[in-house]
Amino acid sequence: MSPNAPALVLTIAGSEATGGAGAQADLKTFQELGVFGIVNLTCIVSFDPKDSWNHRFVPVDQQVIADQLEATVAVYGPQSGAPSILETVKIGMLGSPDTIGTVETALKNAAFKHVVLDPVLICKGQEPGHALDTDQALKAQILPLATFVTPNHFEAESLSGLKINTVEDLKAAARKIHEISGAAVLAKGGVRLEGPDAVDVFFDGDTLEVLSAPKEGEVAVSGAGCSLAAAVTAELAKGATALEAARTAKAFVTEGIRNRVSSGAPFTALWQGGAGR
Numbered sequence: 001m002s003p004n005a006p007a008l009v010l011t012i013a014g015s016e017a018t019g020g021a022g023a024q025a026d027l028k029t030f031q032e033l034g035v036f037g038i039v040n041l042t043c044i045v046s047f048d049p050k051d052s053w054n055h056r057f058v059p060v061d062q063q064v065i066a067d068q069l070e071a072t073v074a075v076y077g078p079q080s081g082a083p084s085i086l087e088t089v090k091i092g093m094l095g096s097p098d099t100i101g102t103v104e105t106a107l108k109n110a111a112f113k114h115v116v117l118d119p120v121l122i123c124k125g126q127e128p129g130h131a132l133d134t135d136q137a138l139k140a141q142i143l144p145l146a147t148f149v150t151p152n153h154f155e156a157e158s159l160s161g162l163k164i165n166t167v168e169d170l171k172a173a174a175r176k177i178h179e180i181s182g183a184a185v186l187a188k189g190g191v192r193l194e195g196p197d198a199v200d201v202f203f204d205g206d207t208l209e210v211l212s213a214p215k216e217g218e219v220a221v222s223g224a225g226c227s228l229a230a231a232v233t234a235e236l237a238k239g240a241t242a243l244e245a246a247r248t249a250k251a252f253v254t255e256g257i258r259n260r261v262s263s264g265a266p267f268t269a270l271w272q273g274g275a276g277r
Contacts (some may be wrong), residue, residue, distance in 0.1 A: 006036045007237035008076055008085055011230065012069070012103055013039065013092025017046035020222040020261070020269030026090060028272035029230035033252070035237050038076070038086070040068035042103070043095045053265055059095055062102050069106040077110060087113035088237035090229055091146070093120040097137040104141045114236045117146035117183070118229035119155045146183045148242060150229040153192035164189070167199050167210065174203040184242040186211075186232065186249070188225070191218050198254070202246045209243060211250040216257045223270040228253045251275070 009030055016022030023039045030037030042065055044058045076086035089112045094100050107115060119142075121135045139159065143149070149159075151173075157164050159180065160173035167189065174187040184204035193199055197212045231249035240248065252275050259274030 008036045009088045009233050009237045010038045011090045014043040014045050015041055021226045025223040025226040026230040029227045030234050032272050033234035035234045042099050062098050065102050073110050088233055090116045090233040092118050097133050100137040100141050107145050115146050116148045116229050116233045118150050121155050121158055143181050146181055148184045150186045152188045152225050156187040170201045174201040178203050178205055186246045191220055204242050213254045221257045221260050221270050222267050224253055227270050
């Protein structure tokens with residue numbers, strides 16, 4: 001491998017048709033941060049403008065998901081006893097218990113050094129029972145394999161079992177999620193907590209740090225969560241510590257929100273190129 005070759009990263013995630021989130025956001029983030037991005041798709045998601053912009057969710061066939069993962073590991077994983085050149089993976093939307101099982105098997109077989117989990121626990125438009133089954137499977141099967149977890153406010157409440165109204169609550173949730181998973185945690189308060197700043201909390205079992213930046217509006221921006229986790233993934237692949245990756249990701253997303261893209265929908269999208277402006 002050339003000494004000037006980029007680090008490799010894989011995202012196992014869904015396609016989001018408008019380009020603001022999902023695998024599209026991941027790839028753009030990877031490119032901006034100088035790593036070689038690979039996508040294995042789990043589902044196809046499109047907003048429905050005729051139904052309050054809910055998601056239309058179509059899962060990818062399980063064999064197709066397994067085939068993608070098999071090909072990726074065969075091309076970039078351990079070969080002829082040599083160390084793997086693909087050691088870092090981000091997990092985005094999986095969307096069903098079946099997909100979670102397929103991905104769990106692949107993660108265990110590949111033994112990635114870094115597994116960054118963006119714990120997508122809800123997809124508007126799915127049946128409530130199906131969504132609950134998916135949430136429970138994600139917590140039981142994927143969370144224990146993660147080395148870094150990036151829950152948003154809702155997900156942090158769900159994973160920790162705690163109500164989050166203040167920064168102190170967010171700290172407690174980050175500690176609880178680390179206790180449950182053993183992973184480094186970047187729990188996102190974002191615009192959900194009152195005050196002038198968007199506040200996130202990092203905790204890895206030793207270090208607790210509050211990451212804060214002035215809010216850029218009071219409404220969540222599409223793709224912020226995906227891009228944050230993807231930025232963490234990219235930085236870990238380049239050799240950053242978990243805390244360094246969290247700090248870089250926070251700054252990256254803040255600039256992307258500041259330079260967000262407007263649309264005909266009632267939400268805007270983060271622009272991954274915003275940090276370069």
